[in-house]
Amino acid sequence: MFSDIRPAPKIDRDEYKEAERELRWQLLQAQFALQDRGRALLLVVSGIEGAGKGSVVQRLSEWLDPRGIRANTYWLPSDEEESRPHFWRFWRRLPPRGEIAVFLGSWYSGVLRDSIELPGGDGLQSAAERINFFEDMLSADGAFVVKLWLHLDKGDQRKQLEERAGKQQNPRVTDRPYEIHGHYDQHVAVADKLLDATSTDCSPWHIIDAKRRRHRELEAGRILLTAMQEELGNSARRPTAVPFTPATATTRLDELDLALSLDRSDYKKELKSLQSRLQDLAWQAYREGRSVVAVFEGWDAAGKGSAIRRVTGAIDPRLYHLVRIGAPTDEEHAHHYLWRFWRQIERDGRGTLFDRSWYGRVLVERVEGYATDAEWQ
Amino acid sequence: MFSDIRPAPKIDRDEYKEAERELRWQLLQAQFALQDRGRALLLVVSGIEGAGKGSVVQRLSEWLDPRGIRANTYWLPSDEEESRPHFWRFWRRLPPRGEIAVFLGSWYSGVLRDSIELPGGDGLQSAAERINFFEDMLSADGAFVVKLWLHLDKGDQRKQLEERAGKQQNPRVTDRPYEIHGHYDQHVAVADKLLDATSTDCSPWHIIDAKRRRHRELEAGRILLTAMQEELGNSARRPTAVPFTPATATTRLDELDLALSLDRSDYKKELKSLQSRLQDLAWQAYREGRSVVAVFEGWDAAGKGSAIRRVTGAIDPRLYHLVRIGAPTDEEHAHHYLWRFWRQIERDGRGTLFDRSWYGRVLVERVEGYATDAEWQ
CATH class of the missing domain: 3.40.50.300 (P-loop containing nucleotide triphosphate hydrolases)
Incomplete structure (x- = not known):
């Protein structure tokens, strides 16, 4: 999936400002319309370490009405989460109808981590099936899932991580740029397979070249906007139900x-x-x-x-x-x-x-x- | 508070059966009446280790309609609980109106444990004040708190713990009867002070001699019933509000x-x-x-x-x-x-x-x- 990625163009300050103004207005409109229709939106933001997932989400929260959006972060599971079925930690934070939940770290992170540590198992395929089932269930119930992958090539990642290491910020990234960087190829290979297996019609993956800040922010905003507008256009759509076959002569x-x-x-x-x-x-x-x-x-x-x-x-x-x-x-x-x-x-x-x-x-x-x-x- | 405890009389099987039938009927009546009035009941069951707190609660859950009662146990705090203010773990499990929550281990357990480990501090007094404030707040909002302390003297505790150690049951008690027993005097001295400081008009402590199973179960049931009936009698009662003084000439x-x-x-x-x-x-x-x-x-x-x-x-x-x-x-x-x-x-x-x-x-x-x-x- 990563081969046909569109390279990030350079966007200058004024261009960005103008695009931002227009985009923000449309995003707000779409957010309020979804609120009215009672649609829940799950935005999964995933990607290569150092690609700026946090800053993209920060920008989206700024553009949207922050009262209708909540960012959920999944780092290490708490002991309460660990002592329950795997998906419990996601179910407990599902957004109510009309709201947007951003998942930074999501049902994908654990699968990626496990597959990198234990490559070659068939865990990836069955995990992908469970994920598709989970997302289908949500879609059938009036929620919809938008998935962004922020990508960087090997050289760009090194540059980003080294640059950030100097700044006093997210201690999770800045403390260990080289350690993270060492796993690049493995990480990308596994992610490629997983994204391929979970890019479905109802919730496809969108890949963004995250090299340049302005480009990645605008791209993320536009993808989100398009998905919201499509959903609004389709809102009459109901899940195609499996035809119900009435019981024959004897039942259990x-x-x-x-x-x-x-x-x-x-x-x-x-x-x-x-x-x-x-x-x-x-x-x-x-x-x-x-x-x-x-x-x-x-x-x-x-x-x-x-x-x-x-x-x-x-x-x-x-x-x-x-x-x-x-x-x-x-x-x-x-x-x-x-x-x-x-x-x-x-x-x-x-x-x-x-x-x-x-x-x-x-x-x-x-x-x-x-x-x-x-x-x- | 433990000096004037009523010794447990012997109750034979038939006597117990008959008392139980009558008591159960009345408890159910009271439970449904409280449900109708939307009163929440918090039942704190505390006491000496080995006094049978679990089995008393099991019997009460059997007598009452189990669908309107929930037992909350507080053993070691989970990491989510530990990383929030102390009372959070209790607030999150407060019963909705019309239901009964039993607290096995409660806001008292931590105070007892701390005071035994650090005797002589003034922590006990300020903890007692916070507890009284918490319970007052609940009472003022239409909930009420009933508090039972199951007591045993030193010799009886040793007997109970040794007897149980043989049975395959609660691993928390049976694994360490002698260790628990060693702290008896300290435990009772601290508990005596704490109970005294938190036995208020609106939620007094009830002390039960827990030596004999039938007596302690019937006693617990009767105390609960009396408290419920009193509450039902008083249900017109509203909290006495602090008189509201309208602002004078200038405000903040x-x-x-x-x-x-x-x-x-x-x-x-x-x-x-x-x-x-x-x-x-x-x-x-x-x-x-x-x-x-x-x-x-x-x-x-x-x-x-x-x-x-x-x-x-x-x-x-x-x-x-x-x-x-x-x-x-x-x-x-x-x-x-x-x-x-x-x-x-x-x-x-x-x-x-x-x-x-x-x-x-x-x-x-x-x-x-x-x-x-x-x-x-």
């Missing part, structure tokens, strides 16, 4: 034998032994740092509540968290519909029990009118 | 000289130098792990927005987070009114800028009718 539920029963004394004995085993297993899971997510669904009055009570009654309350899912709060409504489940996931070693869950989108919301046909399909 | 705002001005070229020069200094200082604060919380308030059209833009324009977007405060979401509305500010506080080394803030309660919500007179006062 039909196979259930509803005549089974257990006499009271057997029940009591078995319950006691199972509960005591559950109690021990819960502590064992805690010691080993394993997590459980359990989902309870069922007809009303089928005894879901008391089944949950039998389980929670057995487990030390310090080791689980019961989440009751009702109608979404307005904050939850402003996010992707899976956000409210992701944000409840407990840390390593603890259980999360869901009393109703993400299946509700199809089971309940569909019937009660919380979700449109296109949404639940 | 009157002292402001609104005629000051700066010519354009001076402005530009000074702005540039201040912004570049701000940029450097922000990175320095990041390196040193210092946090800033900045609040912007002002009349509409006074230029608040552009003042904020001048500041954010100077700081690397990775280092701050701008929070715009509008009308509270329904989730925020269901919590103490300060919860929505606390949950936004950034980690060490980053800045949090508030565009409007907690002053809004008095400035805006009062005028626009979001807060009642009693609330804003």
Whole structure:
């Protein structure tokens, strides 16, 4: 992907000023229009170390209304983030509808780092598939993802890093220019593959020659603007739903034998032994740092509540968290519909029990009118 | 406080069963009534190690509707918790109105631990004052705090710990019974002082002899029930507001000289130098792990927005987070009114800028009718 990169032209001060004025005005217009339509925008800013990702984002935040944009930085994961599934740290910072989230360091950074450290594995391909799935899900829900890669060739990188090393600024870059520079070829080779595998129709990568400050800022602004305007033009577009095939004669539920029963004394004995085993297993899971997510669904009055009570009654309350899912709060409504489940996931070693869950989108919301046909399909 | 503790009577199996049935029924009634009235309940369960805090909470969760109660455990702080102000970890888990939060390990645990390790300091007294202030704030906002201390004398503690050490359970207790036991006298002396200093009219401590399982469970249930019923009886009660004294002739705002001005070229020069200094200082604060919380308030059209833009324009977007405060979401509305500010506080080394803030309660919500007179006062 990096072979056909457009070289950065020189832009003089006045030219820049003029272009900036026009661009800023249009960006603001587009931002407000997206706000009105309730579209969420995820802007991924990635690239070679030393290419000026931070300064580009700083300029974009200046051009846009800073109240509708938030920069998220992912350096080392905190221990809370590390003790949850990989994507949790991104889900918890997804922008609500109408807002822009910038990701400096994103779901790409970890994959790049891992692939550089362990080259030749097939991890890259499966990671790319998971990423594409994640971005597709977001797009299907009314968000859209814009991805920028700021590129430098080997010589330019060395120049940038050395130049910055003198200045009192970002300590992450300036402390180790030569160390970073040493990995250039590996880094670019892996990035090339990853970008290729994740440049999809709905969220392609945009590559910018980051050698010259004015050029890279204007380019970034223009790409963002074009993407926003296209999205506004398409805003009638709904996700193409997979056609729903109604169930044929028998379903899984039909196979259930509803005549089974257990006499009271057997029940009591078995319950006691199972509960005591559950109690021990819960502590064992805690010691080993394993997590459980359990989902309870069922007809009303089928005894879901008391089944949950039998389980929670057995487990030390310090080791689980019961989440009751009702109608979404307005904050939850402003996010992707899976956000409210992701944000409840407990840390390593603890259980999360869901009393109703993400299946509700199809089971309940569909019937009660919380979700449109296109949404639940 | 521990001298006048009532010794635990023996309760036989049948007696317990009967008392439990009655108690459970009443607890459920009270829980639903509190739910209807939108009261939040904070139940602090503290006590001597080995006194069975976990098992008491397990029983209470079984008696109550588990969907309206959540147990919060505070063992070692996570790094996210450690890098924020001390009370943040409690604020982020405050129950929404109508729900019960159990705190196993709470704002008391850290104070106890510190005072045992550093006896004789005056830390205990000032910590107690901060705690009282925190609990008063919660009470004034429609929540109430019930505090249980499970007590054991020295001999009983040794017995309990040794007995449990054999069983495969809570690894935190069973791995080190003798070590814990060694600190008994110190622990009790400090706890006695702390409980005394924090047993206030609005949230007194209840001390339970925890020697016998059945007694301690029924006692805990009864104390909780009585507190809930009292709260329901008092629910008309509003916080006694500090009388509001209208401003006299001159206010701070009157002292402001609104005629000051700066010519354009001076402005530009000074702005540039201040912004570049701000940029450097922000990175320095990041390196040193210092946090800033900045609040912007002002009349509409006074230029608040552009003042904020001048500041954010100077700081690397990775280092701050701008929070715009509008009308509270329904989730925020269901919590103490300060919860929505606390949950936004950034980690060490980053800045949090508030565009409007907690002053809004008095400035805006009062005028626009979001807060009642009693609330804003």
